[in-house]
Amino acid sequence: MGRALVIGGTTFMGYQLVWQLLAKGWQVLVLNRGNHADGFGGKVERLVVDRRSAEFVRVLADQWFDAVVDFACYNRRDAEGTVAALRGRVGHYVFISSGAAYLVRDGIDVPVTKALSEADYPGPLSSPPSTPDDLANWRYGAGKREAEDVFEKGWQIERFPATRVRLPIVNGLRDPERRLESYLWRIRDGGPLLLPDGGVGLTRHVYVTDVVRALASLVGQAHSIGRAYNFSQDEDISLQELVERLAGLLGAPARIVPVSVSAIQDAGLELRMVSPLSGKWASRLEAKAAKRELGFVHRPVDRYLEDMVEGFWTQDTPPQGYAWRSAETVLAKRLG
Template sequence: MRRVLVLGGTQYFGKKLVQKLIEIGDEVTIATRGSKSDHFGANVKRLVIDREKKETMAAAFEDKEWDLVYDQSCFSPIEAKDTAEALKGKVRRYIFTSTQAVYEFGTLHEEANFDPYTYQVTYKSRKEYPGYEGYKEAKRASEAVFHQLGYFDVVSVRFPIVVSEDDYTERLKFHVDKILADQPIGIPNPELRYSFIHADEAAHFLLGIGNSTFEGPINPGSAGDISLRELVDKIALLANKEAVVENSNTSGTVSPYALPGSWSIDTSLAEGLGYKFTDLNHMLDQLIKYYMQ
């Protein structure tokens, strides 16, 4: 039986990952601020930590060891360094949930397009990383800390946009609801392109990569990408409606996917390692139909 520590694990695909770990018989510990309830009952152990307070992690991890750590809740290089120091010598393998946002705006990025081993880190707290540009810098610097310190075998999983029937952000559902209601959607640049992954497949990938010997950055997700125009047209076709798209940033109407630029990834490395993902158009079609109902 492996001993697995999950930092976070009480929200979205983190919950799905914990459930999968329980089902395969791992001894699972979740470490959170303790502010959210979970449904795992006696199937997990629990630790209370604050990622912004190093002393809480040092106390919680004292005299403990794990075979594997999944980090779902790191949002600054200070947190990365403090966590790594607190877990030094206690862990062999570390899976960090990162993002396609570590890349510059653009499409079909390969893993080599951002190198965490050479990135120069400026240490700031999570409050000092506002907006999408801040999120990009925070995740870049966090990746760099884990890989450059070399305390564990590290994997940085660069997820694209995560979607599912139970997506709490409701960003894809936003578009479906607007089109069904004949309401306008603000999309200043309809040609921007994005990659996606289903939340169930995100959790399954984390489980698999944790069981592997792979080290380094990796892009999981459905192959290819889709533009906002193509996505809206797809919804309109399935709903038998006309989409009303405006060049607008008005609050309440602007698409939550109307980011400053395209972000999409090349998933061929993950596919080459044998990981399977649902076809992008099929996945989106199924989710759109679900939201329509």
């Protein structure tokens, strides 16, 4: 197979990808700041460096990588530093982008009203929003978009061999934000479950195992270089229906209480803590190109929800937002 470098690689997608690459026979190196134990033992080589420091280029000097998968590139500066460090030293570079890169394009509605394909990407950047939460989300998407533009230009001008992969919300039990798991804890305790506007908005996510399997197959596919692909499930499902399906798998009722975002904020609660999948800055992506050109496949929503619930029973520490559970209950009683 060859030498593969995973930038990031100690949590969630990166962690699982390292194991997938090892199983396929790759020699794997992991580059990060060394802030977290990774559990790989002696199976990988570690490069400990801050990618935004001058040491990044030095650490990668005189090295060759058949493939690089980068989970930790967030803006133009990161991307330019990557091209400088890996120029002439990589056979195939895969940049993990985000569906948020679509949402900051001028003319795209937020929340989105349709599934977005790669053809929806070209266009100017929208103006920054004024509210702090919206601005933070906009900056994330704009940073990913700027990084993508660096890699696209790098391919066109100097044939820097980059493929860009855009992801929606990725579900899985190792999700560091523990988003889907947050609803499982609330269903299990039998209390009220606050859903902004009743959870009628449509979602379109993807399961981590499907993403990782597709990434492990993507590296080295020369025909993907210079291109961008969405990885996503096909099903649109409302958050209310998602919660009800989780409740069915848990064997417990979902006591859904519709609530406005303003009521959550007036109660001193944060939306992302109460209902982390309710934010309007969530992309809905179409993956036809990835299925056609890369062989991307994903398991049905019900199948991966079964896996999530099965793994949930091993969790003994609730997510951060669960600390405000009593305040949620008080708000639900006040709403009647």
